[in-house]
Amino acid sequence: MIRLSVFILFxxxxxxxxxxxxxxxxxxxDQRVDSVLKLMTLDEKIGQMNLLTSDWDVTGPSINKGYLAxxxxxxxxxxxxxxxxxxxxxxxxxxxKESRLGIPLLFGYDVIHGHKTIFPISLGEAASWxxxxxxxxxxxxxxEAAASGINWTFAPMCDISVEPRWGRVSEGAGEDPYLGSxxxxxxxxxxxxxxxxxxxxxxxxxxxxHFAAYGAPQAGRDYNxxxxxxxxxxxxYLLPYKAAVKAGAVTVMSSFNELNGVPATAxxxxxKDILRKELGFKGFIVTDYTSVTELVxxxxxxxxxxxxLLSVKASIDMDMQGEAFAKYLKNQVETGxxxxxxxxxxxRRILRVKFQLGLFDxxxxxxxxxxxxxxxxAPEHLEAAYKxxxxxxxxxxxxxxxxxxxxxxxxxVIGELATSTRDLLGxxxxxxxxxxxxxxxxxxxxYNGAENTxxxxxxxxxxxxxxxxxxxxxxxKGADKIxxxxxxxxxxxxxxxxxxxxxxxGVQSELIERLTALNKPIVVVLxxxxxxxxxKESKLADAILETWYSGTxxxxxxxxxxxxxxxxxxxxPMTFPQNVGQVPLYxxxxxxGRPIYxxxxxxxxxxxxxxxxxxxxxxxGLSYTTFSYSDITLSNNNLTNxxxxxxxxxxxxxxxxxxxxxVQLYIRDLIGSVTRPVKELKGFQKIALKAGxxxxxxxxxxxxxxxxxxxxxxxxxxxGDFKLFIGGNSRDVKETNFTLAK
Ligand code: BGC
Numbered sequence: 001m002i003r004l005s006v007f008i009l010f011x012x013x014x015x016x017x018x019x020x021x022x023x024x025x026x027x028x029x030d031q032r033v034d035s036v037l038k039l040m041t042l043d044e045k046i047g048q049m050n051l052l053t054s055d056w057d058v059t060g061p062s063i064n065k066g067y068l069a070x071x072x073x074x075x076x077x078x079x080x081x082x083x084x085x086x087x088x089x090x091x092x093x094x095x096x097k098e099s100r101l102g103i104p105l106l107f108g109y110d111v112i113h114g115h116k117t118i119f120p121i122s123l124g125e126a127a128s129w130x131x132x133x134x135x136x137x138x139x140x141x142x143x144e145a146a147a148s149g150i151n152w153t154f155a156p157m158c159d160i161s162v163e164p165r166w167g168r169v170s171e172g173a174g175e176d177p178y179l180g181s182x183x184x185x186x187x188x189x190x191x192x193x194x195x196x197x198x199x200x201x202x203x204x205x206x207x208x209x210h211f212a213a214y215g216a217p218q219a220g221r222d223y224n225x226x227x228x229x230x231x232x233x234x235x236x237y238l239l240p241y242k243a244a245v246k247a248g249a250v251t252v253m254s255s256f257n258e259l260n261g262v263p264a265t266a267x268x269x270x271x272k273d274i275l276r277k278e279l280g281f282k283g284f285i286v287t288d289y290t291s292v293t294e295l296v297x298x299x300x301x302x303x304x305x306x307x308x309l310l311s312v313k314a315s316i317d318m319d320m321q322g323e324a325f326a327k328y329l330k331n332q333v334e335t336g337x338x339x340x341x342x343x344x345x346x347x348r349r350i351l352r353v354k355f356q357l358g359l360f361d362x363x364x365x366x367x368x369x370x371x372x373x374x375x376x377x378a379p380e381h382l383e384a385a386y387k388x389x390x391x392x393x394x395x396x397x398x399x400x401x402x403x404x405x406x407x408x409x410x411x412x413v414i415g416e417l418a419t420s421t422r423d424l425l426g427x428x429x430x431x432x433x434x435x436x437x438x439x440x441x442x443x444x445x446x447y448n449g450a451e452n453t454x455x456x457x458x459x460x461x462x463x464x465x466x467x468x469x470x471x472x473x474x475x476x477k478g479a480d481k482i483x484x485x486x487x488x489x490x491x492x493x494x495x496x497x498x499x500x501x502x503x504x505x506g507v508q509s510e511l512i513e514r515l516t517a518l519n520k521p522i523v524v525v526l527x528x529x530x531x532x533x534x535x536k537e538s539k540l541a542d543a544i545l546e547t548w549y550s551g552t553x554x555x556x557x558x559x560x561x562x563x564x565x566x567x568x569x570x571x572x573p574m575t576f577p578q579n580v581g582q583v584p585l586y587x588x589x590x591x592x593g594r595p596i597y598x599x600x601x602x603x604x605x606x607x608x609x610x611x612x613x614x615x616x617x618x619x620x621g622l623s624y625t626t627f628s629y630s631d632i633t634l635s636n637n638n639l640t641n642x643x644x645x646x647x648x649x650x651x652x653x654x655x656x657x658x659x660x661x662x663v664q665l666y667i668r669d670l671i672g673s674v675t676r677p678v679k680e681l682k683g684f685q686k687i688a689l690k691a692g693x694x695x696x697x698x699x700x701x702x703x704x705x706x707x708x709x710x711x712x713x714x715x716x717x718x719x720g721d722f723k724l725f726i727g728g729n730s731r732d733v734k735e736t737n738f739t740l741a742k
Contacts, residue, residue, distance in 0.1 A: 032360070033351045037344060039101055041074075042330055045347045048077035050326045051108065051286060051318050054091070071105065072098045075326060077350070078318065080108035080154075083115075083431055088149025089367040096363045104354060104363035108286075111153040111191075111204070111430050112171060113137065115144035117381040117552050118425045118432035120392040121493070121529055122157060124548030126173040126573035127621070128391035129662045129686050131186045137388050138190020140381045141430075142204045147375040148431065149366045151357050152205040154253060156187035158240035159210055162584035164574065165220025167497025170427060170529030170549075172215060174573030175586045175618060177236045178681040181243035184208070188247035196248040199358040201365045208244040210255030210288055212270055213237045217257060220583070222498045226257045231674065231709050233259070236588075242279055250283035250353050254316060256291050263298045265291040266310035276315065284317040284349035292322035304328065312338050317346035382553055389557035391660075394546040394570035395622040396534070402521045402543040404564025404624060405481060407448055412479035413441050414458040414472045414515070415486050415508065417527050423461075423487075426529065426549030427494025440485055440525070443555035447563055454479055461489050462506045469511055476518055483562065484512055484541075485525045490549055493529025502533045502580050512540050525558060531576040535615055546570070564624060569660035569686070571621040571729065575614045582610065587618040587730040588677035619664050619681075619729035625655030625691065632726055632736045640741045641703055641717070648698045649726045649734065653689035660688045661728055665699045668723040673711035679730060699726070706740060 027035065037045075052067045070076035071094045082088055088107050095105045113119040119137040120128075128134065138156070145153060157171045160180055173180040188196075193203040213233060217224035228237070245252070252275060255264040264270055265287050275281045295307035308324030309332055319325040332338040358365055375381075395403070405411060417423055421437040438446070445453045458472035459465060476482050486508040491497065503509070504526075513536075515522055524541040526532070527549060537544065545568065547558050560566045577585040592605040596612065606612050630650035639645050651663055665683035669676040683699045701724070706717045719742040727733030 029352060029355055032355055033348050036101070036103065036351055037347060040347070042333060042340075042343070044074040044101060045343050046325055046329050047074040048103065048347045048350050049318050049329070049343070050076045050323065051078040051080060051320045052076050053321055054079050054082035068094060071095050074099045074101065077103060078106040078108065080320070082107055083109055083145070083148045083150055085149045085367045085369050085372045089364060092363050092367065103351075104359040106152050106354060107150045107366070108152040108154060108207070109145060109150045109430065110155070110428055111141045111145040111150065112155045112157065112428035113426065114141050114385065114432060114551060115148060115150070115430050116376045116432055117144060117385050118429055119385050120389050120550045120554070121170045121426040121428070121548050122172055123170050123174060123529060123573060124392040124550060125388055126179065126183055127394050127546070127548065127570040128388060129179070129571055129684060130388070130391050131182055133384075133388045133391055134183055135186040135190040136384050138187040140384050142191045143202045144376055144381065146202045146204050146366055147368070147372045150204060151359070151366050152207065152251065153191055154207045154209060155191065156184050156206060156244055157209050158184045158244050159213070159215030160237050160240060161215030162586040163215065163217065163220040164502050164531040164577070164583060165498050165500065165580065166215065166217060167222060167493050167499070167530070168215070168495060169531075169574065170493035173240065175575060176573065176588070176681050177239035179573060179684070180240035184240040184244040185247040188244050188249045192248060192250070198250070198356045201368070205251055205353055205357060206244070206249040207251040207253050207286065208241050208249045209253035211241055211252050211275065212255060212264060213259050214255035214257050220498050222496050223256045226259050228260070230713070234709050238274070245275070245279045245281050250356060252281060252283065252285050254285055254287050254291060256288050256294065258298060263291070263295055263300060265316060266295050266300055266307070266314050268314045271314045271316065282349070284346065284353060285315065286318040287311065287316055287320045287322065289320050290322040292316070292319050292324045305332070308332070309337055312342050312346070315345070317349050385551050386553035386557055389550040389554050390561060390566045392548060392550065392570050393557070393561050393568050394572055394620075395568040396544040396546055396616055396620075397538060397541060398543045398622050398624075400521070400542065402481070402523060403545070403562060405448075405483075405523070405562050407563060408452055409448070409480040410452050410454065410478060411444065411448055412454045412456065412476040412482045413444055414456050414476065414482060414484045414511070416457055416460045417487055418455065418483075418485035421555070423490040423527055424549055424554040425551060426490050427497070432552060437552055438555045440555045440558050443559040444483070444562070447559050458484070458511050459507050461487065461508065464507055466507055466510070469514060472511065473514060473518070476515055476520065479520065481521045481523060482515055482518075483523045483525060484515065485527065486512070487527035488529065490529070493549070500580070502530060504532060504537065509536055509540070512537060516540050523562065525562070531574045533579050534576060535578050538615060564657075567624045567657055567659045568621065569623060569662070571619050571662045572616055573618070575618045576616040578610055578613070578615045581607070582612070582614075585614055588680050590675045591678050617729050617731040619662070620731070621662075621729070623655075623659040623661065625653050625657045625659035627659070627661045627689070627728055628652045628654045629727060629734050632724065632734050634724070634736060634738055637738045638741055639701060639703060639738055644700050644702045645738060646698050646700055647724055647726065647736070648696055650694050650696050651687065651689065652694040653691055656691050658688065658690045660686055662686045663697050664727060664729065666725040666730065666733065667705065668725070669706060669708070669718070670721045670723060672708070672718055676708065679725060681730070701738070703740060
């Protein structure tokens, strides 16, 4: 009898499993989701809420080696850090053919700035201020990832940060919420396709991370406490996440940090009230790596079980690598501590994304070997990477037109980073391969001729070894110009790479200083993932080119910029301070009650050993040409609440070569019910101008651009006087005034 009932049950399961694999396609998405959900056991449901790393490319401590068995048993519905068609197909086959219901796996991966073809690091891309190119970068990354079996990327990273000490500024778009929001949207469009058509086999699901305010750790130390006012959170930090959600991102990642005493992964206010209710997010929330069980260390849960319960109650849907749901949630549902509704809601949201991706229709839709062969490192992808790389570079100094270099000049290239291809890829290199790449030195030789290109190591990027100094100085003596490639090891940026000093490491600057004795023009080429303290180098060098970590085609892009084949057009997405003591230093600061008017005033908001000015302000970047800005004209000085006015300026290329300029619009609200920033970026346009050419540039100003969280925390505008600024960076601007009517 028992046997018979087991047999009947088993037979039912088989019928149901077949059903799940061949669901009618005519039903609505929700009906299809529910038709699977109703077949699932509690264990299988919880399995869908579990995300485990494969042992391929672990980005943190791996605690589960048995993921294959877990896929088979339905205990694990999602895998990350697995790629290539062959490998993902193997795992997908286990899920589809060997698990009871055959629910396909999601394959997540950190495709941050490229998959195989690597683009500049995200901060570098942000410096291009070129939304089309940034979208194209995400598109190409999605195409290559999708062709490699991946269907979900843990990007875009939308964390605003004013903290150069924090290693992860390299992964974001910098300090500004407006620029950050536009970039976040562009990246979502790139990953998920223009119309969020996830059914297209060359799109992948995006994941907005790290929600929320992960970019504001105290003292810039990774994973550290975040404590900020709700007003700052809403007016600044929330905006890029919001933009990405609005652009249609189907997943969000909860961050490691606490926000005002409540860790994000247990934060109902953040996840339910803000993300789901206010922002209307319909997708699923995944945690960051073991951030559920880290609630124990945070001190809000006594053990992993309690941690899981807090998370599920905060409407977290998927546990990355912590296995708190996998281990404890079943019992918590059975004993009434958690409800089955919580589980069902989470699983619905996860299955929904799997359906949207078309995985139920074809679980192997990302597993096409031909496509993989054809698309990985496709020439048009490398070309796109080259173009973004060129546009991301920021010319910080160019005294006496030291740059561009001239073909055929004798150039002494010095520094370890000049020959390193690995560093060009940055910290999130994904599946990028640096063996076949060309270094900066290779490309300079190819362009300038090996006979005109001398090389000496000089010193390493780290450490105090000066033994190669003299050899480098000797080599430099025979050159017309010196190109010194310096910066940080790529692993000094990214996760768990916070610094207390933001100076160029080791003895690299010391060598620059020694080389100045030769009285030859010195060009410093920087490779780094954060704003650096360049106060010393800015005096020693004749020219400074910030190249970030510029990706697979970085060597060529840098060479072409150095030799004037491309006129640099990047602008800083983060303020470069004079020194670390000024940090956090950002352009949208408040005026304070004691701003400085006269340099020698004592009781002012300032330092006694340094001015308040940055070394290089937000939005700053030079060109091989020069631009001039006319005065601003406004179509009307009075803006009505349902109206719009137009601000127009003429920008002229006053130099000898064609160039691109990022025309930036800033606004200041002069009197508010709460204090307002001295400037806020509200628009920008990147334009190209031939030598001698002028263009009229217009910005439409509408009241919504002036809205903020007012004294009573309602969102809206306040009538009164505003300043409007337009310029080529946040400091050097033309200005005018307008009024917002009552
Ligand atoms: C990082 C995330 C990343 C995840 C998966 C974590 O350590 O904080 O940004 O997506 O690992 O690799």
